[in-house]
Amino acid sequence: MPDEIKAVEVKGTSFQIIMKSGRTVEQEQLPGTILTIGDGSGKQRRIRIDGVERDSKDPAGEIVLYVLSEQDPVSGAWHNLCLPDVEGRRLGFPLEGAFTPDGRYEAVPGKILFTCTGGAEGKCIRFGYKPWGRGPNNISLAPYYQTCVRLVRADYCGDGIGHTRNGTPIDIFDRIGIQRDETAPDMSFEAAWGPGGAVCVRHTRLPDVLGMEALVAQCPHIANATGNTCDEAVPALLFNRSFGR
Amino acid sequence: MLSARFATAFRTSLISATLLGCVMPAGAAITHNGLTSNALSGNSLSTNALTQNALTSNALTFNALAYNGLTRNALTTNAITQNALTSNSLTFNAITTNSLTSNALTFNGLQLNGLQVNALNFNSLTVNGLNMNGLNGNGLNLNAVQPNLLSPKTVNTAVTPELEELNGVLVESVSLPDSVSH
Numbered sequence: 001m002p003d004e005i006k007a008v009e010v011k012g013t014s015f016q017i018i019m020k021s022g023r024t025v026e027q028e029q030l031p032g033t034i035l036t037i038g039d040g041s042g043k044q045r046r047i048r049i050d051g052v053e054r055d056s057k058d059p060a061g062e063i064v065l066y067v068l069s070e071q072d073p074v075s076g077a078w079h080n081l082c083l084p085d086v087e088g089r090r091l092g093f094p095l096e097g098a099f100t101p102d103g104r105y106e107a108v109p110g111k112i113l114f115t116c117t118g119g120a121e122g123k124c125i126r127f128g129y130k131p132w133g134r135g136p137n138n139i140s141l142a143p144y145y146q147t148c149v150r151l152v153r154a155d156y157c158g159d160g161i162g163h164t165r166n167g168t169p170i171d172i173f174d175r176i177g178i179q180r181d182e183t184a185p186d187m188s189f190e191a192a193w194g195p196g197g198a199v200c201v202r203h204t205r206l207p208d209v210l211g212m213e214a215l216v217a218q219c220p221h222i223a224n225a226t227g228n229t230c231d232e233a234v235p236a237l238l239f240n241r242s243f244g245r
Numbered sequence: 246m247l248s249a250r251f252a253t254a255f256r257t258s259l260i261s262a263t264l265l266g267c268v269m270p271a272g273a274a275i276t277h278n279g280l281t282s283n284a285l286s287g288n289s290l291s292t293n294a295l296t297q298n299a300l301t302s303n304a305l306t307f308n309a310l311a312y313n314g315l316t317r318n319a320l321t322t323n324a325i326t327q328n329a330l331t332s333n334s335l336t337f338n339a340i341t342t343n344s345l346t347s348n349a350l351t352f353n354g355l356q357l358n359g360l361q362v363n364a365l366n367f368n369s370l371t372v373n374g375l376n377m378n379g380l381n382g383n384g385l386n387l388n389a390v391q392p393n394l395l396s397p398k399t400v401n402t403a404v405t406p407e408l409e410e411l412n413g414v415l416v417e418s419v420s421l422p423d424s425v426s427h
Contacts, residue, residue, distance in 0.1 A: 008419050
């Protein structure tokens with residue numbers, strides 16, 4: 001008698017397909033699996049797992065990366081779900097929960113999101129800020145993950161609106177030993193960050209995208225936290241440098 | 246975790262390669278035992294096609310070695326290969342590399358394979374511009390190291406449109422490959 005699927009869960013970045021017999025399908029058996037996903041409104045999309053690998057850059061070996069394809073509902077053709085990342089690879093993975101329109105990450109049980117290795121949500125996990133993880137002194141990394149996504153997207157105001165472009169180099173660092181300050185010549189301190197966006201801003205990342213005057217106009221709450229007083233000594237979770245000026 | 250993992254290996258290898266290259270003439274199968282170099286100063290150094298195989302440095306001590314205000318222009322180190330280099334009880338104390346300017350410094354085809362560094366101590370070491378993979382360091386202590394000029398993390402920032410639509414969705418059904426489901 002064929003075994004049947006009992007549940008599909010996301011643990012970390014991996015799909016866990018649990019059979020009624022109690023066994024969990026091994027990751028290497030997943031290629032060829034087709035997931036039909038929806039938002040509950042009746043509209044469905046078909047996502048196929050084409051490949052599975054462990055992230056070689058994750059020292060803990062927790063992060064699983066997938067080659068994911070989506071089927072065109074009209075032509076039936078499959079295309080890779082992800083755009084190439086900086087290494088030219090097109091990989092993605094699921095994460096439990098969802099992002100709200102204003103950029104807040106909520107670990108909603110049952111709901112998942114897909115992210116690619118080239119996207120901010122995926123990058124921050126691969127930087128080491130695993131929202132399900134624990135850091136030094138057993139602190140939760142969830143606020144660090146939220147902060148990292150704000151930082152990477154230059155979401156200064158914490159409203160979900162990013163102010164950067166793909167491929168913009170930044171140096172991100174913290175005080176808990178996950179990412180160290182590895183600056184490059186001509187990079188300078190940009191901002192200190194918390195889960196709600198920038199805590200203070202010394203200069204914007206791309207002045208042609210968002211200048212300081214526009215920043216203050218859009219984010220009144222940091223109007224008094226700009227300029228040279230913004231540095232690594234400011235109480236914050238994450239910090240970054242960039243070539244902004 | 247991205248980018249930070251190789252930083253230690255990177256800085257260790259370059260300072261080793263640089264210092265050893267400064268004091269040793271070109272040649273193969275060189276053995277330096279009990280070598281002590283104090284107040285070493287290297288100017289206009291050119292090391293081309295240097296091959297160091299099976300180099301053994303025992304009880305090598307560099308004390309108060311300082312490179313201050315050293316300028317290296319157009320220094321080219323081509324095709325250095327260091328295979329099976331073993332450094333035992335190697336101690337670098339108070340090495341300072343200040344105001345070092347390396348213009349047009351080129352390492353082409355630099356390979357550090359199978360490098361083993363045992364009981365190596367770097368104290369107050371400042372190293373700029375390192376890059377290396379595959380260092381195996383045992384008992385390695387790097388205190389007060391300041392890594393600079395490492396490659397910045399390049400970040401792609403946008404979320405692709407289709408992924409925004411795959412935000413907070415539900416898995417409504419699953420079809421496993423036949424080989425798994427049966």
